[in-house]
Amino acid sequence: GIQVEQSPPDLILQEGANSTLRCNFSDSVNNLQWFHQNPWGQLINLFYIPSGTKQNGRLSATTVATERYSLLYISSSQTTDSGVYFCAGTSGGSYIPTFGRGTSLIVHP
């Protein structure tokens, strides 16, 4: 299966700062998604973004499929952005998504 690398593994920010999280794939990926797991463990879909750019409020994501990476931008970070951010994708005809190990984000007030 594909390998998914996320960077950085850990990130500490002051409230109001901007950040960029990266996801690299070892092969062409379909159905690329970003998720947020809050400190209480709840998993939330952020973006389905196989290619191109999407924005949702302070968050935006860009996937460059030909270069096998995706970026998640968080602007004007808030303490509620804390948690772990995962990217995941499938390859070929597989229905089984491969998740990265996540980026753990802590936003201090």
Place this chain on the structure above:
Amino acid sequence: EAQVTQNPRYLITVTGKKLTVTCSQNMNHEYMSWYRQDPGLGLRQIYYSMNVEVTDKGDVPEGYKVSRKEKRNFPLILESPSPNQTSLYFCASRRTGSNEQFFGPGTRLTVL
């Protein structure tokens, strides 16, 4: 309210004692799946189901069983749990044709 529910939320059990974790969704989704989450490993899919009576193995199916007799329910069965199945388990569902997955709240299982 559209949701995925899991029960129990927390469970401590002993090796070899059969257990079932239930998952139910009220969104009429065709696709359901189970994941386990372990520190440093992200989420790994255990089993998935494309629809009623259609199930297939994910990345880590060993030691688990599932069934999909009804569209809304997708229980995860551990016939003989072992300590290496201690983990945080998530059930998820989505509509066929959509890529937005809805996750349950998670079940934290400890096998002693």
